[in-house]
Amino acid sequence: MEIDIQSLDPADQYRLISSTVVPRPIALITTWSERTGHNAAPFSFFNAMGENPPVLAIGLEDKRGSGELKDTTINIKETGEFVVHLVDEALAAAMNVCAISFPPEVSEIEQAGLTLAPSSKVRPQRIVQAPVAFECRKIAMIEVNQHRHITLGEVVRMHVRDGLFDMETGYIDPDRYHPIGRMFGRLYTQTRQHFEMEVPAYEAWLAGGGKEASAGR
Numbered sequence: 747m748e749i750d751i752q753s754l755d756p757a758d759q760y761r762l763i764s765s766t767v768v769p770r771p772i773a774l775i776t777t778w779s780e781r782t783g784h785n786a787a788p789f790s791f792f793n794a795m796g797e798n799p800p801v802l803a804i805g806l807e808d809k810r811g812s813g814e815l816k817d818t819t820i821n822i823k824e825t826g827e828f829v830v831h832l833v834d835e836a837l838a839a840a841m842n843v844c845a846i847s848f849p850p851e852v853s854e855i856e857q858a859g860l861t862l863a864p865s866s867k868v869r870p871q872r873i874v875q876a877p878v879a880f881e882c883r884k885i886a887m888i889e890v891n892q893h894r895h896i897t898l899g900e901v902v903r904m905h906v907r908d909g910l911f912d913m914e915t916g917y918i919d920p921d922r923y924h925p926i927g928r929m930f931g932r933l934y935t936q937t938r939q940h941f942e943m944e945v946p947a948y949e950a951w952l953a954g955g956g957k958e959a960s961a962g963r
């Protein structure tokens with residue numbers, strides 16, 4: 747089946763994109779504004795784009811229906827600073843509360859029972875309960891169109907929950923770190939099942955019989 751995705755209406759494009767590129771990690775983003783204080787909201791059009799410098803990318807859409815920018819977008823535009831928190835199983839329910847469209851006078855952070863602590867390098871504070879927090883400064887906001895701002899941020903500081911960082915390997919311990927992934931809509935996945943696969947050296951590939959040997963297996 748071939749799909750002319752460009753001719754579909756935006757809601758159908760969204761269904762296809764969001765249900766194929768899965769699972770997506772979730773960025774729970776805190777921002778700050780002079781007018782409204784702290785804001786928190788989740789975004790799953792999100793990923794890491796590399797190191798040196800460490801760069802994160804986020805797809806900020808407008809408020810569906812009204813076409814207004816989301817508070818996160820407005821605040822990053824204004825201040826250039828934000829904190830990205832990865833969402834694990836323990837943080838999932840609170841993340842969901844942060845997605846509710848509360849009226850401006852209600853704090854989603856308070857409603858979600860989350861606690862803020864000062865960041866080291868940026869003004870927006872970080873969520874204490876998060877397993878990982880990245881303090882970020884905006885590198886660029888690409889206005890794909892008036893409905894979407896793809897935002898690139900440089901990570902200027904990182905916080906990791908005690909016990910997650912494996913000093914020996916330099917990695918976050920996958921047996922202790924349980925981020926959730928978004929499938930689509932209300933569907934999420936856990937990340938507890940791992941498997942290993944090593945890329946063989948070319949010589950090892952040839953010695954093993956190459957493509958013919960793997961086809962015969």
Ligand SMILES: Cc1cc2nc3c(=O)[nH]c(=O)nc-3n(C[C@H](O)[C@H](O)[C@H](O)COP(=O)(O)O)c2cc1C
Nearest residue numbers: 785787788789790791805806807816817818845846
């Ligand atoms: C799991 C999850 C992932 C989401 N991902 C995105 C996303 O990638 N882009 C987006 O614009 N909105 C996304 N949303 C919706 C925003 O979180 C929601 O519109 C939020 O109210 C925006 O808050 P703000 O106006 O305070 O920034 C997501 C919601 C949930 C629950």
